[in-house]
Amino acid sequence: xxxxxxxxxxxxxxxxxxxxxxxxxxxxxxxxxxxxxxxxxxxxxxxxxxxxxxxxxxxxxxxxxxxxxxxxxxxxxxxxxxxxxxxxxxxxxxxxxxxxxxxxxxxxxxxxxxxxxxxxxxxxxxxxxxxxxx
DNA sequence: ATTCTTACA
DNA sequence: TGTAAGTA
Numbered sequence: 001x002x003x004x005x006x007x008x009x010x011x012x013x014x015x016x017x018x019x020x021x022x023x024x025x026x027x028x029x030x031x032x033x034x035x036x037x038x039x040x041x042x043x044x045x046x047x048x049x050x051x052x053x054x055x056x057x058x059x060x061x062x063x064x065x066x067x068x069x070x071x072x073x074x075x076x077x078x079x080x081x082x083x084x085x086x087x088x089x090x091x092x093x094x095x096x097x098x099x100x101x102x103x104x105x106x107x108x109x110x111x112x113x114x115x116x117x118x119x120x121x122x123x124x125x126x127x128x129x130x131x132x133x134x
Numbered sequence: 135a136t137t138c139t140t141a142c143a
Numbered sequence: 144t145g146t147a148a149g150t151a
Contacts (some may be wrong), residue, residue: 035137
């Protein structure tokens with residue numbers, strides 16, 4: 001199938017599908033016309049790519065992990081022994097990112113709390129007092 | 135009508 | 144990523 005059909009069947013933009021190829025996530029064949037020719041299995045592959053992206057993995061990691069994943073119809077299953085190690089490392093990276101965000105929120109909370117107890121309101125910047133547009 | 139590449143916002 | 148341009 002050509003890119004238009006794959007885009008329609010997966011709900012992913014043609015732009016994104018070409019980007020996935022650039023990132024080595026998909027390797028469609030080429031016709032003499034230059035048109036990309038995708039295999040039936042690519043429909044499932046694209047869905048798996050979306051799943052992995054949603055898991056916070058980079059396209060680089062997905063590229064090296066995708067060939068080691070088996071798809072039993074509904075779930076992705078690691079097929080290589082060293083795969084779980086790589087995934088665990090990414091999990092640790094997410095944990096660190098989450099901790100950083102929690103720390104950032106705590107700082108904002110402290111500043112916001114300080115503002116609530118403040119009596120004087122030297123709000124001179126109109127950008128800070130304007131009502132939210134929406 | 136579709137797709138392709140390149141490039142800019 | 145979206146989109147426009149200029150093709151094949």
